[in-house]
Amino acid sequence: MSSVNKVSLSIAVAVALLMAGLATSPVHAQTPSVTASVDRTDLTLTDVLSLTLRIEGVANVHPLPQAPVISGLILVGTERRSHQTFAQGSLSAQFEFIFKYQPLRTGSINIDPINVILDNTVHITDPITVNVTGASGAAQSPTGGPPQPTSLVGQDFFAESEVDNETPYIGQQITYTLRFYSANAFSRPIYDAPDFAGFWNPGRSNEEESLANVAGRSYRVTEANTILFPTLSGALKIEPTNVSVRGGLLGSSVNQYPTRQIDLNVRPLPTGEPDSFTGAVGRYSISADVDFSTVDLGDPITLTLTVSGEGNMESLPAPEWPEVPGWRAFDNDAPYQMSIVDGKVQGSRNFTRVFIPSTSGSHEFPAVEYSYFDPEDEEYVTLTSRSFRVEVLPDPSSPATNPLLISEETEDAEAQAIRYIKPVPGSIGRRTSLLTTSSIFWMLWLTPLAGILILAVFMAYRKRPPAAVTVEPNAATAAALARLSTAEPGASVADTASMALHGYLDIRLQRATSGMSPTEIAESLSQLGASSSARAALVDLMGRIAEMRFSRREVDGSDEVAHEVQAIVRTLDRELSE
């Protein structure tokens, strides 16, 4: 075994042993234990009680235990810690859940046993009793001001929220303030703001930081203000804001510090609103202006009413515009600008309306009234703008108002006179019936088809097979027989028979057969359907006739040659006709 292999084997054995050791670690061998404890049993109304739920003997905790609801105490914060140690060959895990409460009353307060489920087993802690006294002064009011120095004893973090007016009028501005006290300079709070249901939130909030020395300890106080306008009357609530702070080594734990819920009673606007009131709440002033005091008939003017002051500019309602006789009116844009000054929403909004005169003359634009409800003074206020006078000039393009225009129009008319008539044309077109409506016209388009058909028939005719040999069999036979019976002067029987036979074959084969051998003639007849016996007889006969002709002598049976020719002609005639 090489040294390399030895090293590898050693490493493998060591890893295996380590894994075996880990697999049998005491974490799994331990019995889970759950205990609850408090940092003090005697406390005052301003103290914060830390209830620690400690879990040991498990690798992880799931589900996470929830903060118990304790009568007489209110939850003001949570914290979570975990420790894992490996010592003397065993792994030790410990989880701590710290719930921080503030007393709501004095006297004895019982903390009931806490149920924790671990590995499908319910673990129950022991009950705890704490005693609350009021000896250290007034308790921290949940809706009160900043916590007193003694209330922050023993706390690194604390969150509180409040509104500046818990009984506002609908549409009145209120400010929601969140304060977070932090003794840890490196912790940065993260806010989980409520949705502010029932409020119009312009999304503007400022955040300020300050330092406070409380009970000899320095705190960084972060204050966030959110401006709200109630949009509903009646009971409204603002859900708690959760402030989260990362803690532990390298931010391994997250501590949450919820604020209390804030309940508001939003009052409806009082009755007795003026006619010009359209829903504005706040404190405003108005001004009005018109862009032209003299216009031509048909030209528009724009009346602008500017509303300035404190209030919700974005939802500021438009005024009740007066009807102006002789003018057509159209609503226009209403741009606004808004800012926060000293915690109050301020700004202005320009309501514009376009008017178009339909008659000329001097027109009086009445004053525009604008009413609002002042929640500070709890009364309706009506403002009135100034009135305007607008002169509308007659239409300059109208001839009735511009005598000069008449002559101009006359000149235009002359300039635009129609062009003169045309002379008589050389030929005048006549209305004719359309060729496309004639059936003959469309039939002419089909004549190529007829040409194609004729051509096709003709081509087929030309290419027909030479079946014409059977066309005149009787004529051929008759000619042959006639030639046999009428021998030419000086011709021998063989010559006559040869001429008759070739004459017949010439007609049958449609070609001259005198130059063909008997075998070639037989082959041609074979293509026409002659039997082999007939062909053999023909070859034999032609051979004998040739012999008779070239020998120049009468051989035996020469008289019968004529009969044989007749017979072979009739035989071929029959066979070829079939």
Added chain:
Amino acid sequence: MRTGTLLTLVVLASFVLVELVAANDSIDVEAFRNANLLYESGNYEEAARSYEHLSRLGYQDATLYYNLGNSYYQMDDMGRALLNYLRAKRLAPLDEDIEVNLSLVREGVGTPGSSQERPISVLAQFAGWVPWVSLNGAVLVALLCWLVIWAAALTLIWNRRVRHSLALRRIAVVAGFGLLLFGFLAVGNQVSRNHWAETGVIIARSTDVLEAPNSRARTEVNLDAGREVGVIETRAGWTKIRLPRTELEGWVLSSDVERVIQEEL
């Protein structure tokens, strides 16, 4: 190439022949001249009557309609003036005089430009570029080209002696181009014809457009003379119209509206 040129000349000559045959030689020049004299003397009503008489005799000429339109214009009958200018424009779409007078009438009736003109298809516009080619002329020359193509093709197929004849091939190619050109012209002419047959003009001083062909039906809108409309159908003395570039349809008395092309297609 000599053969191709010859064939081209033959095609053109046949076209000219067709057009000359289509034109009427027995023109009533004297009546036309008299109508013009009536117009020049300021007797517009008599002039219009004379032009109308010629039109009823079967004459269909851009100059005739143009002069008739002028007569109605002088009589302040903008509806009929517009109608006859449109008829003239159909026959001579490139005539500048017609276009000028048509624009003036359109402005006079309150619809300047071609805002109320019904859009016409590209094919019809193509045909309008060569207004001297009538529908009959185009279809006849196209037919001639068609026959020549087939005759050349059949000869090439049938006769072995001319199978490789370059002249015949050129004839077929030239005839093919002719067929294509005059075929498009014929189609464009027909499309243009359909367009004008579906175009009407309100000739009454004022007419109500009703929801139904019934005098008791609700009035949708009132139209003045000279308003160009699309004609959808005619039924028992009522004509259904559509306002150009709108979805508004309704019925008017047939006597209040007249098509640019009156005869049956």
